[in-house]
Amino acid sequence: MEIxxxxxxxxxxxxxxxxxxASVHDETARIVSEVFDTVAQNGDAxxxxxxxxxxGAIRTSLKVSEAEIDExxxxxxxxxxxxxxxxxxxxxxxHSAQVMxxxxxxxxxxxxxxxxxxxxxxxxxxxxxxxxxxxxTILMLGVPARxxxxxxxxxxxPAGPDGKVNPAILYAARVAGVTDIYAMGGAxxxxxxAIGTESVPRVHKIFGPGNRFVMEAKQLACxxxxxxxxxxAGPSEVMVIADRDADPAFIASDxxxxxxxxxxxxxxxxxxxxxxxxxxxxxxxxxxAVLPRGDMMxxxxxxxxxxxxxxxxxxxxxANAYAPEHLIINTVDADSIAAGVKxxxxxxxxxxxxxxxxxxxxxxxxxxxTSGYAVAYSxxxxxxxCKKITYQRLTPEGVRTLAKTVMTMAKAEGLEAHSRAMEIRxxxxxxxx
Amino acid sequence: MEIxxxxxxxxxxxxxxxxxxASVHDETARIVSEVFDTVAQNGDAxxxxxxxxxxGAIRTSLKVSEAEIDExxxxxxxxxxxxxxxxxxxxxxxHSAQVMxxxxxxxxxxxxxxxxxxxxxxxxxxxxxxxxxxxxTILMLGVPARxxxxxxxxxxxPAGPDGKVNPAILYAARVAGVTDIYAMGGAxxxxxxAIGTESVPRVHKIFGPGNRFVMEAKQLACxxxxxxxxxxAGPSEVMVIADRDADPAFIASDxxxxxxxxxxxxxxxxxxxxxxxxxxxxxxxxxxAVLPRGDMMxxxxxxxxxxxxxxxxxxxxxANAYAPEHLIINTVDADSIAAGVKxxxxxxxxxxxxxxxxxxxxxxxxxxxTSGYAVAYSxxxxxxxCKKITYQRLTPEGVRTLAKTVMTMAKAEGLEAHSRAMEIRxxxxxxxx
Numbered sequence: 001m002e003i004x005x006x007x008x009x010x011x012x013x014x015x016x017x018x019x020x021x022a023s024v025h026d027e028t029a030r031i032v033s034e035v036f037d038t039v040a041q042n043g044d045a046x047x048x049x050x051x052x053x054x055x056g057a058i059r060t061s062l063k064v065s066e067a068e069i070d071e072x073x074x075x076x077x078x079x080x081x082x083x084x085x086x087x088x089x090x091x092x093x094x095h096s097a098q099v100m101x102x103x104x105x106x107x108x109x110x111x112x113x114x115x116x117x118x119x120x121x122x123x124x125x126x127x128x129x130x131x132x133x134x135x136x137t138i139l140m141l142g143v144p145a146r147x148x149x150x151x152x153x154x155x156x157x158p159a160g161p162d163g164k165v166n167p168a169i170l171y172a173a174r175v176a177g178v179t180d181i182y183a184m185g186g187a188x189x190x191x192x193x194a195i196g197t198e199s200v201p202r203v204h205k206i207f208g209p210g211n212r213f214v215m216e217a218k219q220l221a222c223x224x225x226x227x228x229x230x231x232x233a234g235p236s237e238v239m240v241i242a243d244r245d246a247d248p249a250f251i252a253s254d255x256x257x258x259x260x261x262x263x264x265x266x267x268x269x270x271x272x273x274x275x276x277x278x279x280x281x282x283x284x285x286x287x288x289a290v291l292p293r294g295d296m297m298x299x300x301x302x303x304x305x306x307x308x309x310x311x312x313x314x315x316x317x318x319a320n321a322y323a324p325e326h327l328i329i330n331t332v333d334a335d336s337i338a339a340g341v342k343x344x345x346x347x348x349x350x351x352x353x354x355x356x357x358x359x360x361x362x363x364x365x366x367x368x369x370t371s372g373y374a375v376a377y378s379x380x381x382x383x384x385x386c387k388k389i390t391y392q393r394l395t396p397e398g399v400r401t402l403a404k405t406v407m408t409m410a411k412a413e414g415l416e417a418h419s420r421a422m423e424i425r426x427x428x429x430x431x432x433x
Numbered sequence: 434m435e436i437x438x439x440x441x442x443x444x445x446x447x448x449x450x451x452x453x454x455a456s457v458h459d460e461t462a463r464i465v466s467e468v469f470d471t472v473a474q475n476g477d478a479x480x481x482x483x484x485x486x487x488x489g490a491i492r493t494s495l496k497v498s499e500a501e502i503d504e505x506x507x508x509x510x511x512x513x514x515x516x517x518x519x520x521x522x523x524x525x526x527x528h529s530a531q532v533m534x535x536x537x538x539x540x541x542x543x544x545x546x547x548x549x550x551x552x553x554x555x556x557x558x559x560x561x562x563x564x565x566x567x568x569x570t571i572l573m574l575g576v577p578a579r580x581x582x583x584x585x586x587x588x589x590x591p592a593g594p595d596g597k598v599n600p601a602i603l604y605a606a607r608v609a610g611v612t613d614i615y616a617m618g619g620a621x622x623x624x625x626x627a628i629g630t631e632s633v634p635r636v637h638k639i640f641g642p643g644n645r646f647v648m649e650a651k652q653l654a655c656x657x658x659x660x661x662x663x664x665x666a667g668p669s670e671v672m673v674i675a676d677r678d679a680d681p682a683f684i685a686s687d688x689x690x691x692x693x694x695x696x697x698x699x700x701x702x703x704x705x706x707x708x709x710x711x712x713x714x715x716x717x718x719x720x721x722a723v724l725p726r727g728d729m730m731x732x733x734x735x736x737x738x739x740x741x742x743x744x745x746x747x748x749x750x751x752a753n754a755y756a757p758e759h760l761i762i763n764t765v766d767a768d769s770i771a772a773g774v775k776x777x778x779x780x781x782x783x784x785x786x787x788x789x790x791x792x793x794x795x796x797x798x799x800x801x802x803t804s805g806y807a808v809a810y811s812x813x814x815x816x817x818x819c820k821k822i823t824y825q826r827l828t829p830e831g832v833r834t835l836a837k838t839v840m841t842m843a844k845a846e847g848l849e850a851h852s853r854a855m856e857i858r859x860x861x862x863x864x865x866x
Contacts, residue, residue, distance in 0.1 A: 083841035090540040097538045098548060105530045107523040107796035115531060115797075118775060120809050132847045168845060204809040222665075223656040228809035232659035247861065253854035260850040292849050338824060342551060349826040352858055354839075356851040357827055361838045363540035364548075364823040376553050376637040376661035378821040388811040390797040391771060393782040394790055405794045406787075408516035412601060414565045416725050417693040418789040421686035425785055428680065 001281065004307045005274065015305060016322050018234070018266065018371055032216045035187040036195070036224070043197035050188040055129075056161035057183065062192075062199055064165060064181040072170035080168060087361040088139050088175050094363030095144040098382035110398030114391040119149035120228075123385060124193035124203035125178065126218075127169060128210050129158035129185055135172035140365050140380065141207045142176025148385035153178045154203055156193060158185025186210075190217035194227045204228060207367065207380065230380050234371030235264035238355055239324035239344075241315055242280075243331040244273035250351055251276070252283035254328055257356050259300035260293060267304040268322070270315045277306050316340045323374040326355050343374045399425050434714065437740045438707065448738060449755050451667070451699065451804055465649045468620040469628070469657070476630035483621040488562075489594035490616065495625075495632055497598060497614040502607055505600035513601060520794040521572050521608050527796030528577040531815035543831030547824040552582035553661075556818060557626035557636035558611065559651075560602060561643050562591035562618055568605035573798050573813065574640045575609025581818035586611045587636055589626060591618025619643075623650035627660045637661060640800065640813065663813050667804030668697035671788055672757035672777075674748055675713075676764040677706040683784055684709070685716035687761055690789050692733035693726060700737040701755065703748045710739050749773045756807040759788050776807045832858050 004015060038046045044062060051057050076084075103115040125141045128134055138155065145153045155178045159165050165183050173181055182200055184192060190210075194217075196202030205228035206218055221227035238258040240251050255267040271277050284301065288294055309315050316337065319327060323343035331337055334349040341347060345368030346358055359366045367380035378384075394402065403426045410418035437448060471479045477495060484490050509517075536548040558574045560567055571588065578586045588611045592598050598616050606614055615633055617625060623643075627650075629635030638661035639651055654660035671691040673684050688700040704710050717734065721727060742748050749770065752760060756776035764770055767782040774780060778801030779791055791797045800813035811817075827835065836859045843851035 079841055080845050083838045083845075086541075086838040087842060090544065090546075093540040094536075094538050094546040094548075097536045100533075103527075103530045105527050105796065107526040108519075111523065111790075111795050113523075113527045113796045115527075115814065121775065134846060136842055136846060219656055223652055226665035226804065226806055228806075232655075249857055249861075250854075253850070253857045256850040257848070257854045260848050287853070291853065297850070334826070341822070342554065343820070344822055347822060347824040349824055352827040352829060352832050353825055354827075354854040354858060356839050356843055356848075356854045357544075357831075357835055358823075358825050359839075359851060360842045361835050362544050362825040362827065362831075363538065363546040364825050369820075371659065373659055373661075374820065374822075376820060379823060381548065381821055381823070383816065383821070387776070387802075387807065387809060388814055388816070389774070389777055389780060389807075390791075390812060390814070391780040391782055392786055392791050392795045392797050393767070394785040394787075394795065396785060398790075398795075399785050402790055402794050405516045405519040406789050406792075408512055409520060409569055409793045410789055412513050412516075413567060413569060415690070415693050415789075417686070417689040417730070418792060420720070420724065421683075421690045421787040421789045424682055424686045425787060428682075 001284070001301050002305045003277070003281065004305060006308055006310060012318065012321065015307060028212050028216045029220070032187045032213055032220055035217070036191045036220060039188055039191035039197065040195050044199050047184050047188045047192050047197060050186065051184055054186055055158055057159040057163045059159060059163045059183055062182045062184050064170065064183055069170045069174055069181070072167035073174065075167040076171045081171065084135065084139065084172055084175055087136065088143055090361055090363035091139055091143045092147060095147050095382050108398070108401045110395040110401050112393045115388055117386045117388050119151070120204050120385055120387060121150065122152040122154065122201055122203045123150050124206045125153065125155045126190060126206065126208035126210050126214060127155060127157040128214070129160070129166070133166040133169050135168045136360050136366065137208060138169065138172040138176050138178065140367050142173060142178050144365070144380065144382050145385045146177035148382055150385055152180065152201060154180045154182065154193060154201065156182045156184050156189035159183040187213040187217035190214055190221060194221035194225055209233065230367060230384055231369050231377045232373055235266065236261045237266040237324055237370055238326040238328060239268045239270065239319055239322060240328045240330055241319060241337060242269060242271040242273070242276050244276055245332050246276055246330040247351060248276055248279035248283045250330060251280045252287050254355055255284055255301070255304060256287055256291060256297060257354070259297040259304070263296055263299040265300045269306040270309055270318055272309060272311060272315065274308050277308050280306060312337060323372045325368045325370045325374065328353065328355060345369050345374050345379045396429050399429060434717070434734050435738045436710070436714065437738060439741055439743060445751065445754065448740060461645050461649045462653070465620045465646055465653055468650070469624045469653060472621055472624035472630065473628050477632050480617050480621045480625050480630060483619065484591070484617055487619055488591055490592040490596045492592060492596045492616055495615045495617050497603065497616055502603045502614070505603035506607065508600040509604045514604065517568065517572065517605055517608055520569065521576055523794055523796035524572055524576045525580060528580050528815050541831070541834045543828040543834050545826045548821055550819045550821050552584070553637050553818055553820060554583065555585040555587065555634055555636045556583050557587045557589065557639045559623060559639065559641035559643050559647060560588060560590040562593070562599070566599040566602050568601045569793050569799065570641060571602065571605040571609050571611065573800050575606060575611050577798070577813065577815050578818045579610035581815055583818055585613060585634060587626060587634065588614045589617050589622035590614070592616040620646040620650035623647055623654060627654035627658055642666065663800060663817055664802050664810045665806055668699065669694040670699040670757055670803055671759040671761060672701045672703065672752055672755060673761045673763060674752060674770065675702060675704040675706070675709050677709055678765050679709055679763040680784060681709055681712035681716045683763060684713045685720050687788055688717055688734070688737060689720055689724060689730060690787070692730040692737070696729055696732040698733045702739040703742055703751055705742060705744060705748065707741055710741050713739060745770060756805045758801045758803045758807065761786065761788060778802050778807050778812045829862050832862060
């Protein structure tokens with residue numbers, strides 16, 4: 001852990017930096033590019049061969065059958081089923097409230113302009129395999145997709161060496177309303193969804209986390225083919241703002257939650273209280289001692305920072321410059337500080353709002369912009385599964401209202417035919433009078 | 434022009450194809466990648482050197498001064514100034530109506546979730562130079578940026594060989610509320626905005642059209658650096674749906690407007706009336722004869738298609754599979770057909786709504802998804818200049834409501850510290866009772 005007491009502004013840039021390497025590695029890019037070419041050429045056979053090679057899984061069909069999902073459902077304990085249902089209900093409640101009402105404006109006499117939100121027809125969700133079965137991510141992506149009205153919600157997730165997918169993952173996918181599940185992972189899964197194969201439909205947008213091959217594959221699909229993505233990816237991070245009243249035990253528990261995500265996770269504490277900072281360091285050491293995964297968490301904590309700043313106004317400046325994925329405001333007046341936040345993925349207000357509440361069950365989405373991308377990107381929300389279409393209707397009066405403006409501008413841009421398309425309608429109206 | 438009468442569905446895939454080459458050319462990518470490296474290394478000096486090399490323009494400062502803009506304003510004719518003001522007012526009216534109201538939901542007892550829209554701090558608008566000064570694009574990008582509340586709205590546009598920027602462009606930028614104008618174009622301008630130089634601030638999102646170097650530069654900025662973009666680009670296109678009552682002269686004028694955008698533009702007519710199709714062919718030839726740029730327009734019309742289909746239902750299937758940038762519904766019952774449109778950039782309803790009305794002045798945005806990207810991307814709208822942040826606040830009651838769900842899920846995902854962050858708060862509440 002790095003400790004910085006009252007650093008001068010000139011020293012901030014080093015403290016604001018993220019250590020994480022850039023997401024594009026030449027070698028990763030070369031491998032992923034080859035995977036794309038192979039999947040484009042050989043379809044399902046290529047995907048199956050990569051699966052066999054990387055996971056040892058041999059399946060006759062990439063697609064997971066209803067019978068497999070039924071079996072999985074029976075293997076999930078009742079308590080976990082209830083928890084998944086409860087989380088899904090809260091996520092549904094919050095994302096349903098995000099449905100956009102149509103916009104309709106008469107911008108000028110006889111000129112009606114409208115905007116409506118429509119679902120993206122086919123979306124692809126990537127869900128990593130490995131030791132931690134991230135079924136919570138399925139709820140975060142599948143539930144909003146269903147509310148948006150996406151017709152096909154494809155999920156790709158790798159099978160284990162026995163060819164089977166984790167039961168909790170299959171169960172959560174059913175709860176979330178996923179329509180098609182494919183037992184495939186890595187760059188080949190992303191390639192299959194971006195390109196389409198005999199059994200996997202080409203999707204219009206790809207969501208979800210993954211290792212560097214998955215991330216590179218998503219970025220390559222966007223770069224080469226214009227496939228829409230949820231957002232660029234980077235290591236997870238939390239920033240905690242704490243005043244002198246904050247409980248150091250809470251701060252420490254939030255640091256350790258973040259550290260648990262992986263050795264490249266970053267946690268930053270900003271406080272105006274030297275006492276809270278000192279007490280937090282001790283609490284982290286105390287809590288770390290009794291948690292599993294201590295080694296990995298220690299590694300993540302190495303590049304975590306505890307920073308004392310002189311005032312809440314300075315703290316806000318620092319937080320906005322960093323644009324954290326998760327921002328916990330553990331202060332007495334959390335709302336007034338939140339009003340000054342300009343860039344963040346998701347904000348947790350007050351002492352009782354742990355990041356883990358939002359990671360699982362408060363109802364907000366946990367797929368959020370990392371690495372400072374919050375300056376321009378939103379976390380996944382209902383919009384992410386929709387596109388907006390505009391409409392306009394000119395009446396004869398509208399033609400009269402706009403003709404001069406359109407014709408003047410079109411001619412000044414050297415676009416005579418644009419002018420003529422308006423003029424021809426104007427003439428038709430004059431004739432009919 | 435290709436004419437297809439009642440093609441069978443098996444033949445559609447050829448008719449739905451776009452001839453345009455993929456946007457990523459290896460040679461273009463290599464050149465643009467070099468430009469990025471040079472700009473990253475040498476900043477302003479690199480940009481100035483590229484400008485000198487490609488346009489002949491020599492300027493002491495990349496930034497356009499207030500005095501230059503004042504001078505430009507005096508050169509723009511009154512009629513054009515009025516037209517620009519009128520268009521800007523309609524664009525402002527429609528985009529102001531798109532401001533999102535905050536969302537606030539109590540998803541469970543003691544668990545408040547909120548979502549708010551905030552402006553992206555610094556955005557970059559690219560406006561091409563060349564023969565057609567696209568000042569309309571400045572309004573389409575600058576006006577919503579101002580309404581969204583972006584603090585800095587940077588515009589890059591190339592100067593001519595005399596070092597001066599087109600007056601109408603500078604004037605429109607002032608009307609739109611652009612805060613900083615830089616006389617620079619091509620890949621170097623995009624690189625300067627994506628990376629930042631001594632005089633050009635690094636922007637968080639890049640908007641606007643351009644040639645293949647500009648487009649490649651935008652895509653590379655996104656791929657390499659995660660810079661947000663408005664959308665991937667491709668040649669402009671229009672699809673016209675017409676019934677037997679449609680005026681062939683109107684259809685022809687809309688085809689020719691599109692053809693005027695460039696030799697790679699595409700126009701497609703879908704009609705259930707063989708008579709309208711035939712009459713449209715004749716009208717196109719008649720109108721083409723009296724318009725300037727005939728050669729270029731003839732080239733564009735070569736890959737345009739006039740297609741007779743058997744019914745409006747078949748026409749809608751075809752239109753949705755194509756996902757056109759512009760969709761003109763020139764029919765009696767345009768609204769009911771529009772209700773079946775699932776993917777399009779912007780829709781023009783009825784005979785009086787020419788595409789040129791929306792290109793300039795109806796109030797809708799003309800920066801729209803081409804090449805079928807409308808399946809997943811929206812045209813530029815107020816959202817494009819904003820990001821959405823979520824917030825949650827748990828009260829002590831909220832901790833009691835969510836604790837079991839969060840702890841069960843966290844443990845099932847193998848994330849003990851996540852569970853612990855909730856548990857430690859639950860224990861604190863129990864102690865205080």
